[in-house]
Amino acid sequence: MQINSDFEFQIKIVIIGDSGVGKTNFIFRFTEGRFSPLHVTTVGFDYKSKIIKLPTSKKKVKLQIWDTAGQERYMALNKNIFQKVQGIIIMYDLTNRASFENLNRWFTLVSQNVSNKPRILVANKLDLAEDSRIVTEDEGNKLAKEYHIPFFEGSGCSGQNVDKIFAHLSEMVYKNLIEEKESVRSVNSTKRLDTKEEEVEKRRCCK
Numbered sequence: 299m300q301i302n303s304d305f306e307f308q309i310k311i312v313i314i315g316d317s318g319v320g321k322t323n324f325i326f327r328f329t330e331g332r333f334s335p336l337h338v339t340t341v342g343f344d345y346k347s348k349i350i351k352l353p354t355s356k357k358k359v360k361l362q363i364w365d366t367a368g369q370e371r372y373m374a375l376n377k378n379i380f381q382k383v384q385g386i387i388i389m390y391d392l393t394n395r396a397s398f399e400n401l402n403r404w405f406t407l408v409s410q411n412v413s414n415k416p417r418i419l420v421a422n423k424l425d426l427a428e429d430s431r432i433v434t435e436d437e438g439n440k441l442a443k444e445y446h447i448p449f450f451e452g453s454g455c456s457g458q459n460v461d462k463i464f465a466h467l468s469e470m471v472y473k474n475l476i477e478e479k480e481s482v483r484s485v486n487s488t489k490r491l492d493t494k495e496e497e498v499e500k501r502r503c504c505k
């Protein structure tokens with residue numbers, strides 16, 4: 299978490315999921331308002347940034363969104379990425395059953411590397427739902443419930459729910475960071491209390 303005058307916090311997020319589900323375009327849509335119909339093999343950028351105001355806590359945060367280019371096929375992600383980020387988007391394509399079925403492997407990969415970082419499940423390509431939907435909304439919802447995480451459907455192409463998804467995850471990350479900070483503070487104050495009690499004890503002993 300960095301502090302800067304333009305924003306209060308910097309939050310790092312990564313999007314994972316099978317190749318072709320639309321991760322790169324989802325990030326482009328959010329950060330640059332653009333969409334590319336081509337499957338751009340993501341070379342030349344690791345992350346993109348955007349400053350947003352969180353809808354509930356009204357904090358200004360800078361999101362740094364990491365893409366996972368070209369490593370998806372073998373899930374050969376640089377596992378350090380999970381240590382670096384504070385939030386994770388797990389994405390599938392609702393027109394592609396295999397991308398949904400592979401989710402268990404993505405969830406396993408995440409849980410092998412981090413325990414309690416906020417994460418959400420996203421079904422992408424909602425703009426194609428009417429004609430080409432293969433995975434139902436209920437299936438997505440059910441899986442997300444099993445993992446106790448929020449679920450959204452959206453589209454990097456039409457932009458539907460893109461801002462909402464990033465805002466929701468960022469809000470979860472923000473709350474998580476505050477809770478962590480408070481628990482560190484309470485551990486420290488307990489330690490200080492312990493020390494004081496010890497001093498009293500010592501003084502008593504010396505009497």
Ligand code: GDP
Pocket residue numbers: 316317318319320321322323324334335336337338339340422423424425426452453454455456
């Ligand atoms: P990545 O491999 O997960 O990064 O996927 P890309 O962002 O490169 O997208 C893969 C392909 O799916 C490209 O041809 C995109 O144009 C297409 N695509 C990505 N998102 C959407 C979407 O929301 N709707 C539609 N219709 N196509 C999409």
Ligand code: MG
Pocket residue numbers: 321322323338339340365366367368
């Ligand atoms: Mg990509």
